[in-house]
Amino acid sequence: MGFTSMDKYFIYFLITYLVTALLFQLFTKNRRPKTQLIPPPSPPTLPILGHIPLLYSSTDPFHKSLTTLAFRDGAPFMRISIGPFSKFMVVSEASVAKQVLEIHGMSFVSTRFKNFDYGILSHGLSNLAFLRNLFASDSQVKRFTGVQEHEVLRMLEVLARSSEQGEACDLGVELEKVVNNVLFKVIMSVGSDSYESVKIRELVNGLSAEVGGKSVVFSELIGSFGFGRKKVEGLLLKFNEFLEEVIVGHEEKRGLVGDQDLVDNLLDNYEEQGEEVKLTRKNIKGILLETLMAGSETISVALKWTLAEIINHPSVLKKLREEIIGAVGLHKVIHDSDIPKLPYLQAVVKESLRLHPPTPLILRKCTQGRRIGGYDVVPDSRIIINVYAIMRDPGTWKIPTEFIPERFLESPTTNNELRMDVKGENLHYLPFGSASSVCPGANLAISMIQTVIGNLVHRFDFEAKGGVNMEECCGGLSAGMAKPLVCHPIDQH
Numbered sequence: 001m002g003f004t005s006m007d008k009y010f011i012y013f014l015i016t017y018l019v020t021a022l023l024f025q026l027f028t029k030n031r032r033p034k035t036q037l038i039p040p041p042s043p044p045t046l047p048i049l050g051h052i053p054l055l056y057s058s059t060d061p062f063h064k065s066l067t068t069l070a071f072r073d074g075a076p077f078m079r080i081s082i083g084p085f086s087k088f089m090v091v092s093e094a095s096v097a098k099q100v101l102e103i104h105g106m107s108f109v110s111t112r113f114k115n116f117d118y119g120i121l122s123h124g125l126s127n128l129a130f131l132r133n134l135f136a137s138d139s140q141v142k143r144f145t146g147v148q149e150h151e152v153l154r155m156l157e158v159l160a161r162s163s164e165q166g167e168a169c170d171l172g173v174e175l176e177k178v179v180n181n182v183l184f185k186v187i188m189s190v191g192s193d194s195y196e197s198v199k200i201r202e203l204v205n206g207l208s209a210e211v212g213g214k215s216v217v218f219s220e221l222i223g224s225f226g227f228g229r230k231k232v233e234g235l236l237l238k239f240n241e242f243l244e245e246v247i248v249g250h251e252e253k254r255g256l257v258g259d260q261d262l263v264d265n266l267l268d269n270y271e272e273q274g275e276e277v278k279l280t281r282k283n284i285k286g287i288l289l290e291t292l293m294a295g296s297e298t299i300s301v302a303l304k305w306t307l308a309e310i311i312n313h314p315s316v317l318k319k320l321r322e323e324i325i326g327a328v329g330l331h332k333v334i335h336d337s338d339i340p341k342l343p344y345l346q347a348v349v350k351e352s353l354r355l356h357p358p359t360p361l362i363l364r365k366c367t368q369g370r371r372i373g374g375y376d377v378v379p380d381s382r383i384i385i386n387v388y389a390i391m392r393d394p395g396t397w398k399i400p401t402e403f404i405p406e407r408f409l410e411s412p413t414t415n416n417e418l419r420m421d422v423k424g425e426n427l428h429y430l431p432f433g434s435a436s437s438v439c440p441g442a443n444l445a446i447s448m449i450q451t452v453i454g455n456l457v458h459r460f461d462f463e464a465k466g467g468v469n470m471e472e473c474c475g476g477l478s479a480g481m482a483k484p485l486v487c488h489p490i491d492q493h
Helices: 005-028 062-073 094-103 127-135 138-165 171-188 195-211 215-223 227-252 262-271 281-312 314-328 336-341 343-355 442-459
Strands: 077-082 086-091 108-110 361-366 370-372 375-377 382-386 460-463 486-491
Touching (some): 062 361, 086 094, 138 171, 138 442, 138 486, 171 195, 171 262, 171 486, 195 227, 227 281, 281 343, 281 442, 336 343
16 A cells, blocks of 8 residues: 555654754763753653653543653652653642742743733733732622623523433533633623634634643644644634734724623723723733633533532532532522532532642743752743642642542641642642632632532432543643533432
């Protein structure tokens, strides 16, 4: 059988890569820095390929392969090679993560979307910091809560119809609809079936596939030849053009009566004079990009994992429903104001986020040489904070791979795992990042997860033959479920 043109292209690429890699190793073999540095330890590696055979798996996502490698070699801080060109330093322990994210945080900057300049706010304030302040405002919280309650009621009606008709329901799809409806309405006042929302999902999914998960390996391999970067830059350019359309559309409707969405709030700052922190048009696009990328996929992923764990643990569902009925009654819909009365619900959500962090890897680049964990990190070094590994570290967590919500309700005098802050102030628990890089919408995300899960468990049982498949998918920014979350909802009211 003859070679196809694609086969010939791949063989040509492979030969070119191997020859280039060999020459690179030969010419750099004898180069040594003037000052002897102490790099982090590195697992045994293969010539040219580096650690690719250890990191690539057809079944395990990239963060899980990194975790297996770190735990196997007892290396909380290690150096890995993806081919001869690209080297990463991987952090898999909280004490080391603290040095990178907090103690020396100013020397390690985010690398996400580094090829597209969205600008820095006046006074040196980052887009994330501005977003954090904006999402904490009373107007945004009130609008978010109102839209959320409406969408939760709509979802409950959909599941009630499925229950009445005895039909199976793809809960994953319904949870995605709730999240997208809330976010898209709060951000730019559009519904989930509109042109804008379809375009957002297309762009978010495309970028997520390119800059996250297992694609890290492939992007590093082909990125040396320029292919990977061009695709990401092309997607970002399309996102930029789309965001410009959204902004122009809102500018044309300025002054009309109606609730203000996030774009309107940003334009208020952009147009008004005398603001202490002044936004540019690039800033607005950067803020919208970060919000859409960080929100849509991560919240729906967290909701799916949490519900899946509850369905697979009937005793947890029973205990959770008893708490909810005791606190709010049998038929009342759960509101955000009810959450403080539901500590076990909070513990269930925290435990799910510990086992299934929506964003399992945090990427950083060193801008100023530092000594981390007793090893030297030189400028331009790239760092991976393995959140997944940190929150499954057996040195911190009892029975770390088991779903045990009660660990978050234990007395602080007997266990350090009590009530760890979802904002990452305790570096053993950082499902939404940490310090200055913490997700600006973390509080709103937690509110949505708790409210949606609480209402689902309060009203429905879920029948899944053989339980829910807990296999993880291998691509994207978020560690999602590989199989659809399909169950029979059984209405208890």
